[in-house]
Amino acid sequence: xxxxxxxxxxxxxxxxxxxxxxxxxxxxxxxxxxxxxxxxxxxxxxxxxxxxxxxxxxxxxxxxxxxxxxxxxxxxxxxxxxxxxxxxxxxxxxxxxxxxxxxxxxxxxxxxxxxxxxxxxxxxxxxxxxxxxxxxxxxxxxxxxxxxxxxxxxxxxxxxxxxxxxxxxxxxxxxxxxxxxxxxxxxxxxxxxxxxxxxxxxxxxxxxxxxxxxxxxxxxxxxxxxxxxxxxxxxxxxxxxxxxxxxxxxxxxxxxxxxxxxxxxxxxxxxxxxxxxxxxxxxxxxxxxxxxxxxxxxxxxxxxxxxxxxxxxxxxxxxxxxxxxxxxxxxxxxxxxxxxxxxxxxxxxxxxxxxxxxxxxxxxxxxxxxxxxxxxxxxxxxxxxxxxxxxxxxxxxxxxxxxxxxxxxxxxxxxxxxxxxxxxxxxxxxxxxxxxxxxxxxxxxxxxxxxxxxxxxxxxxxxxxxxxxxxxxxxxxxxxxxxxxxxxxxxxxxxxxxxxxxxxxxxxxxxxxxxxxxxxxxxxxxxxxxxxxxxxxxxxxxxxxxxxxxxxxxxxxxxxxxxxxxxxxxxxxxxxxxxxxxxxxxxxxxxxxxxxxxxxxxxxxxxxxxxxxxxxxxxxxx
Numbered sequence: 001x002x003x004x005x006x007x008x009x010x011x012x013x014x015x016x017x018x019x020x021x022x023x024x025x026x027x028x029x030x031x032x033x034x035x036x037x038x039x040x041x042x043x044x045x046x047x048x049x050x051x052x053x054x055x056x057x058x059x060x061x062x063x064x065x066x067x068x069x070x071x072x073x074x075x076x077x078x079x080x081x082x083x084x085x086x087x088x089x090x091x092x093x094x095x096x097x098x099x100x101x102x103x104x105x106x107x108x109x110x111x112x113x114x115x116x117x118x119x120x121x122x123x124x125x126x127x128x129x130x131x132x133x134x135x136x137x138x139x140x141x142x143x144x145x146x147x148x149x150x151x152x153x154x155x156x157x158x159x160x161x162x163x164x165x166x167x168x169x170x171x172x173x174x175x176x177x178x179x180x181x182x183x184x185x186x187x188x189x190x191x192x193x194x195x196x197x198x199x200x201x202x203x204x205x206x207x208x209x210x211x212x213x214x215x216x217x218x219x220x221x222x223x224x225x226x227x228x229x230x231x232x233x234x235x236x237x238x239x240x241x242x243x244x245x246x247x248x249x250x251x252x253x254x255x256x257x258x259x260x261x262x263x264x265x266x267x268x269x270x271x272x273x274x275x276x277x278x279x280x281x282x283x284x285x286x287x288x289x290x291x292x293x294x295x296x297x298x299x300x301x302x303x304x305x306x307x308x309x310x311x312x313x314x315x316x317x318x319x320x321x322x323x324x325x326x327x328x329x330x331x332x333x334x335x336x337x338x339x340x341x342x343x344x345x346x347x348x349x350x351x352x353x354x355x356x357x358x359x360x361x362x363x364x365x366x367x368x369x370x371x372x373x374x375x376x377x378x379x380x381x382x383x384x385x386x387x388x389x390x391x392x393x394x395x396x397x398x399x400x401x402x403x404x405x406x407x408x409x410x411x412x413x414x415x416x417x418x419x420x421x422x423x424x425x426x427x428x429x430x431x432x433x434x435x436x437x438x439x440x441x442x443x444x445x446x447x448x449x450x451x452x453x454x455x456x457x458x459x460x461x462x463x464x465x466x467x468x469x470x471x472x473x474x475x476x477x478x479x480x481x482x483x484x485x486x487x488x489x490x491x492x493x494x495x496x497x498x499x500x501x502x503x504x505x506x507x508x509x510x511x512x513x514x515x516x517x518x519x520x521x522x523x524x525x526x527x528x529x530x531x532x533x534x535x536x537x538x539x540x541x542x543x544x545x546x547x548x549x550x551x552x553x554x555x556x557x558x559x560x561x562x563x564x565x566x567x568x569x570x571x572x573x574x575x576x577x578x579x580x581x582x583x584x585x586x587x588x589x590x591x592x593x594x595x596x597x598x599x600x601x602x603x604x605x606x607x608x609x610x611x612x613x614x615x616x617x618x619x620x621x622x
Contacts (some may be wrong), residue, residue, distance in 0.1 A: 005116075006059065007067045010052070012037045013097045014069030019043055020123050020390070021067060040395075053078055065091035065107070065116050070582055075105060091116050098575070103129040114141075115398065118417055122393030124404075136167060138187035140419030142212065146232040148400040148419075148445060149179045150369030152268035153232060155220055160228025164210035165191065176215040177269075178234030178367050179443075181401075181421050205464075216269035216363065227549065228571075233268040234367040237342070240330025240360040241275045241285065242316070247355025249284035255348035255357035256288075263343050265361065271368035272297060274333035276304065276325045284355075295368070297333050304328035307336070312346050326360040334362035348533035369444025373478035375437055376448045377464055379455040379485020383411045383570035390622070399448035403437050404460075408452050411572070428512075428591075434463040438539045439470065441478035454487040458508055458536050473512070489534035490565035492595040495577050497609035499565060499597050504532035509539070509546040516546070525552050527557045532603065532612060535596040547590060554582055554598055563605040565597040566590060 007018040007026040015030060015037050021026050027288045030038055033050075038045045047056035056066075060082050068075045070411065072094045083089055083106070089111035092106035093601060105118040114130045121128035142165055145151075164171050170212070172193045183194065193205055213219055213231040221229050237575050241254055272295035279285060280298040301321035312323035321535050322328060323460045326345045334340045343361035362430075376395040381387035384494045396415045397406040406424030416422060421440075425433050437447045451459030461482055468480070493500045507522050508514065526533050533554075554562070560583030568576040568591070578588050582598065590596065603612040 004063045005065050005067065006063045007069075008052070009069040010034070011069070011097065015043075016041065017069045017095055017097055017124070018064035018067065019101045019515065021120065024123055024394070026067065029059075034058070051384075056082060060090070064130075065093065065113065067093045067095060067120060069095045069097055069115075072103065073103065074278070079106065092475060093120060095118055095120070095126070097376060099124045099126050102126045102128050104131070106161075112144075115417070119394045122397050122415065123390045125390065133417055134162070137165070137168070137192060138418045139165065140182060142230070145419070146178070146214070146234065147599055148369075149182075149234065149367055150368065150371060150444060151178060151232045151234045152266075154213075154218070154230070154266060154268060155421070156230030157228035158230050161210040161212060161230045164228065169209035170206045171210045171212060173212050174214070176213075177236045178214050178219065178232070178362065182419070185421050196317075201507045204210045207309050216265055218264050218266040231266075233266040235268045235271040235370070236334075236364045236367050237265060237363050238271050238330050238333035238364060239273050240328070240345075240358075240362065241273055241279070242325035242345075242358040243279065243282065243285065243328075244355040244357075245282070247282070247284050247357055248353045249287045249350065249518040251350055251353040252284050252288050252356055254350060254353075254355050255346070255359045257346070259346050259361065263361070265342070270294060271364065271440075272333065274299065274329035276301060276320060276322070276329065278320060279325075297329075298349060299332055304334060307331050309489060310341070326358040330362035334364040335366070337365060340364065341494040343542065354399045366443055372476075373441035373444045374446040375464060375478050375480045376446065376536055377439045377455045377461040377480065377482045378448050378450045379483060379487075380408060380412055380452055380489065381449050381486040382491035382570035382572070383408075383452065385412070385414060387486050388412070388415075388570050389483065389485065392485060394451065394560055395483050396448050398446070400445040401437070402439050402450065403433050403440075403448040404450035405433075405449060405452075408450050409522070411452075412450065428465055431467070434460060434467045437464060437480070438467055451485070452488070453491070454485045456482060456484065457487045457506065459490075486566075488536065488570070488595045489597065492534070492597055493564055493610075495567055495570060495575075496565040496579055496597070497611050499563070499599055499603060499610040500532055501612040501614050502600060502602070504534065504583055506534040506536060508536040509550065510537035510543070511546070519546070520549065522552075523553045525556045530557070530600045531582075532600045533598045534596070537594050538594055539590045540592050547596075548586065551582065558582060558598075558601055560584075561605075562601070563599045563603050563610045565610050566594055567597070568594040579605060580607060581605070 005026040006029055008020045008029045009015050009018055010031055015034055019041055022043055026091050028043055030045050030047055032047050056078055070278040073331055075094050089107050093116055094103040102117050102121040104113040114132060117128045117130055142161055150390055168191045170191050170193050173365045211229045216237050219231055239587060273289050274297045277298040277300050305322040307326040308326040317323040324412040331341055340362045342363050345358050345360040348357045373467045378395050393415055394548055398413060401421040403423045405427050411422040435451045449460045449464055455461040505526055562582040563581055564580050564585045566578040566588055580588055599612055
């Protein structure tokens with residue numbers, strides 16, 4: 001959302017406060033007198049030679065958002081003359097010099113300020129201050145509801161509907177198209193009314209005080225209506241176009257727009273144009289889609305020829321090898337499902353304009369978002385929020401969807417925001433989580449897939465990438481970003497001392513994805529090689545013997561006094577740390593949430609601390 005972000009301050013303390021935003025892509029603007037401080041911090045910056053008020057006047061329309069580390073009153077006075085309309089004004093954020101609070105001052109909803117505030121608060125480790133009424137109710141703001149799905153805002157009384165929601169009055173939702181995911185993740189006690197066909201007791205509903213249409217249909221609302229109404233337009237309509245060579249752009253535009261008007265379809269709901277590949281260089285068509293910023297999808301004749309259409313043409317078939325261009329192309333672009341054609345082909349000609357245009361319209365099941373989806377594979381560390389990296393926190397907060405094991409989702413719940421799609425799945429459904437995340441990313445959503453510890457160490461990163469490879473992923477779409485976390489073995493080591501100071505390895509005892517014979521061979525090799533070993537997934541209700549086998553293998557090569565750490569639920573309220581030894585380790589509770597660290601021959605338990613010498617002063621024979 002924020003391709004250009006300016007961070008502004010006038011003091012050295014403010015510059016130090018905003019410095020982390022430079023790494024996050026913000027442009028730092030400072031007065032010339034601040035240059036020595038910026039240089040000392042190694043920051044790239046830009047200076048304004050005029051007053052700050054004059055600079056803001058010139059830069060106001062050049063940025064999506066401004067982040068100030070100034071007194072909020074000063075910021076208000078600076079921006080007041082520049083504010084025009086909340087639909088176009090940039091987001092305004094204020095950070096206090098101690099980095100304790102990040103305030104969404106202006107442009108919270110449509111400017112994206114609330115979302116930006118949460119992102120910056122995670123980067124700075126600060127408390128976000130968001131004052132919108134929808135946020136207090138745990139609801140998505142109605143005027144930004146459709147943005148993750150690429151919906152386009154239509155007409156209506158947006159202030160009136162927002163007011164009804166803020167006052168918790170019943171608001172009727174009439175959704176005829178587009179993703180319904182948002183409906184499934186509303187807080188309990190919300191005031192939205194959904195009129196599903198299976199809802200039989202409609203008479204018992206209180207009378208709605210506002211109405212929201214989510215539809216490709218263009219509705220005209222009566223002015224000054226007592227019931228405020230608004231409409232969102234999901235981009236689900238694919239326009240199939242056939243035309244004579246050299247047809248005027250104006251005729252193409254007229255044909256498409258007049259057809260939409262005649263059938264009461266919103267031009268805002270158009271996903272794109274579809275046609276025959278022979279028309280890929282049609283100049284009028286190319287100019288029109290460029291002006292509209294619509295995608296143009298071109299299909300081979302053999303692809304279109306197999307589509308059943310209501311009005312086939314032998315003449316067209318003889319000319320281009322398919323009995324339909326407009327209808328067939330619209331159907332294929334919309335997903336090829338039966339009965340998706342909403343408007344049969346219409347032939348449009350106009351005196352004084354060159355050429356002829358054939359138009360048909362089909363409706364897709366899923367909307368076109370206009371975005372490349374993204375998978376953020378996030379490691380959340382051991383479980384405590386203060387152990388999650390700022391980059392990982394920002395990725396979770398900013399994602400449209402968060403997917404993970406239900407327990408791990410509950411641990412990061414304070415990072416979640418109203419309007420996000422949250423899907424917590426059982427512990428045994430790792431592959432289903434990966435497939436679900438990829439499915440949603442392919443729809444153009446940004447999906448955070450969370451794993452405890454580091455996502456690349458027995459986490460979800462490998463499964464997601466493996467599934468992408470199986471799907472013949474091109475390496476680019478959807479985009480993938482891997483964000484590391486503090487691994488379980490690092491967390492366990494930090495709680496007991498310094499057990500990992502020499503060569504070590506990690507072995508999972510779970511045989512769900514690895515044959516037990518392979519695990520046995522790795523255990524023997526690690527024990528014989530005198531590696532310090534971290535054991536993951538050591539024991540479950542149905543798998544009791546693997547940890548016994550591991551203990552016995554290590555006893556063949558190491559003393560029974562070898563220190564062993566048992567670390568469970570690290571950095572969580574029910575944390576349990578036990579420092580024992582190889583001979584006694586099975587006398588203590590061990591389960592799937594336990595990480596086991598077994599020392600090597602030089603490891604020692606000293607005064608309750610697990611220490612492995614670095615090796616330089618070891619008394620072991622080389």
